[in-house]
């Protein structure tokens with residue numbers, strides 16, 4: 001395995017993902033992990049991430065200097081390079097010009113790290129500081145016009161470093177360089193496989209759960225379905241699933257989840273019909289965070305009530321993913337831990353008294369999808385777009401009523417149908433409709449209408465932290481608009497949302 005030491009980089013997760021794409025298992029750890037603790041992990045390599053600080057500032061995050069002499073190869077990236085050079089003999093200064101964006105790097109020595117890389121390559125830079133001088137212990141490997149030492153290796157220690165970011169797609173040969181580091185420098189065989197992961201996880205679940213009973217909430221999404229599939233393979237009928245229909249689901253979603261479930265699992269499913277309860281608690285509420293709070297609360301109540309009806313439950317399974325673990329700070333509790341998700345409405349509190357089982361907590365979303373396919377879940381389910389916990393409540397702007405939700409459900413169904421029919425569902429990240437609290441004037445036949453406006457939104461994103469609006473073909477937009485206006489009663493106008501995130505968010509509330 002390889003460890004990524006996180007110095008507060010927004011790219012630490014991306015580095016971990018790139019390493020795993022090479023079939024090498026990778027974990028993110030705190031930057032101040034000691035050399036002794038590192039030894040216990042027995043890693044093949046260490047990667048020091050970038051970070052927002054300056055190494056010469058007081059209080060800047062540092063690493064245990066002993067890690068450089070463990071004999072384990074180290075790759076410093078950006079801040080990680082500055083830290084490695086600062087620790088082992090070099091000087092870091094603020095750069096004459098802040099470099100942000102694409103840059104052309106000249107490779108002056110290929111060595112192991114840049115084997116197979118041409119003499120000039122495009123890279124992504126994002127730094128205010130840089131290494132201005134290194135001792136004779138370092139050999140410079142690359143430079144740019146403004147950054148005379150853009151990559152180095154140590155003469156005697158297996159320490160490599162680069163100022164640019166090999167993990168981002170804007171460095172086209174970045175994955176080649178990381179591959180060199182992992183295979184040639186670290187000697188990783190690239191044998192880590194999701195199939196092994198599934199087998200090991202199922203084995204571990206069997207051991208952990210013994211003869212106990214587990215409950216698992218189903219949401220219709222891929223994370224909870226894969227969680228259930230792993231558990232089902234581990235403990236079979238001792239798994240009970242709960243689906244809370246909060247009345248905020250998409251059209252026909254309850255039926256779809258039940259059908260998929262009974263095709264794949266021969267185990268206990270409890271469907272809680274809670275539409276009335278949720279609509280009541282949401283009555284007159286327009287403020288988005290208050291909607292979320294109430295929905296979260298009602299969900300816990302419903303789930304708890306149902307869970308208590310099931311006898312002898314000892315464990316609660318949750319589809320927590322690796323990015324949630326990192327963002328909640330549970331994994332690293334380091335500088336990056338300040339980024340928190342405001343999202344997870346589905347989180348159930350410890351007060352339920354069950355032991356938690358989280359079999360996906362080491363995986364990224366794309367790995368969960370691949371795992372789902374390996375476990376035999378249908379493509380439709382595995383590739384489903386994410387759907388927020390508060391559901392249509394945050395897409396029905398303003399106060400929520402059943403008639404409004406019904407209009408939204410119909411419009412949303414048309415949108416998804418047309419995106420699928422155009423073959424665009426897999427290549428887009430999220431597509432949906434939003435019902436605006438606005439009436440607009442229209443004309444239908446000879447009559448004046450004064451009806452609802454629907455906004456449609458479609459985005460592409462890798463990580464949902466930033467997103468671009470999708471450039472849908474005009475014909476697709478035209479079909480969606482015509483169909484919504486013709487088929488959905490109460491709508492006379494459709495708008496396409498052309499805002500990127502940031503500054504807009506993906507959802508409207």
Ligand code: XMP
Pocket residue numbers: 292342343344345346386387388389390430464501504505506507508509
């Ligand atoms: P935003 O709107 O913040 O959304 O750009 C980013 C991603 O998160 C989803 N989202 C939520 N998911 N509970 C959830 O489980 C929520 O309250 C919530 N709000 C947004 C959103 O659909 C997108 O995929």
